Amino acid sequence: MLTNDYVPGAPDWIDLGSRDTAAAAAYYKELFGWEFVSAGPDAGGYGLFQLAGQTVAALGPLQDDNAKPGWTVYFETADAEATGKAVEQAGGSVRFPPMDVFDQGRLAGYTDPGGAEFAVWQPGTNKGLDRVGAGGLCWTELYTTDAEQAKTFYTTVFGWDTEGMPLPGDSGTYTVVSRAGGGQEGSHGGIMQLGADMLPDGVGYWQPYFAVADCDAVAAKAAAHGGSTVMPPTDMAGVGRIALFKDPEGAYFALLTPEESMA
Template sequence: MLTTDFHPGAPNWIDLGSPDPEASAGFYGAVFGWVFHSAGPDAGGYGFLQQAGKTVAALGPLMDPGARPAWTLYFHAPDADEAARRVREHGGTVRVEPGDVFDAGRMAAFTDPGGAEFAVWQPGGTRGLDLVTEPGSLGWTELYVPDPSAVRDFYTALFDWSIKEVPFGGGLTYVLVSTAEGKQPDIAGIMPLEQGDTAHWLPYFEVSDCDATLVRVDASGGAVVLPAMAVEGVGRFAVCTDPHGARFAVITSAEAPQ
């Protein structure tokens, strides 16, 4: 379960790179009720997506030529420079060298050996997101790579993750991730990539009504690429793209057993 405790290795930030941030802010505002607030004139168009005054995500323009619209997940790193060293040592790629973001913190961006892009956030003045797990905020994360077993050593070396396999119906196995020593259990899953797809991290945003949210996605110019389905003990979820093609999922989680 995601929390704002942000133990090392846990998701602590998420942002969207968009070719048209204003249009993207309008789309996600219509779907989730988010309000965009600029980070200021020196932030290059970057800003915060908030719900009831709490930051649930961030948004900015695409910075690199050829970059595709996408959500980027950040994981808490006590030392971004050490994380970059480990990424190189264990077969990943450093796409953005560690650097300070004003006095908010220090970040770096990587690609894992399976081809999925992600980033790390070393907190400074900003610890991370203000809200997770609640409706309208980040609720879950999943990694899709061609061979889940091939990236386990990379992520355990980078974040000291604890990884276990659990049955997932139909004879499938779901790889479940926790932070070191189980201090923050169940923060992510790892799934095999479908043939023809590209490796990626997929954010799930919690919503109070999955089907009603999909109606808003469609009405606002997005698309539903994996229709809503229900999994016992998990909830009802679907995968979508926004009008620029950035992929995300929505989930109405099952109620915890009483």
């Protein structure tokens, strides 16, 4: 699972782009108890989701009228420019080039060869999320039509280690991704191949998982407050209980009650 002992290639930030940030802040407060704190008058409406005073995610208005609401996963980089070059050489594209965020750090946005958008964060004074795991981001998962292509791309760009695990019922292979040299203890996400008919507009995307103490209870809130159920709470052997949703604006996210906390 994720830790906040960040190293290059590991997820270190996540934010939600929304058309209605006030409504989004209210929705996620109902689900997770997160408080929205503005980043200040110069931040263009961007702010932080906090739990017990610790930053667990962020929220801001969409910057493009054609953009769709959604969560963006950021991976740490020591050099955003070098990562951008690696992305292009590996077959991805640049959505926006590296830019400074005050003294906080540098960010850049990219798209992988399968169309999944992601971003990178080069830390300055902001080293990343204060809190991951319980109450926050605990896993990241890429859904794509070409898992082998994705595996090659991300291992080239970030140097990830990968390990294939058979899915139940001989339904394919799930690829677990880890920080370089981290093994299973350093795993932070997975890659799953799906048919184009199972993806929005046939395009891959990164989905965040948020750790909750009671998947069923939070899933009920997610639906009651305007979310759409993609997959109801389901037990996954060796993992825990998970549920997949779209929030009221259509942003995909998942819930996870880890197996060890269900004992």
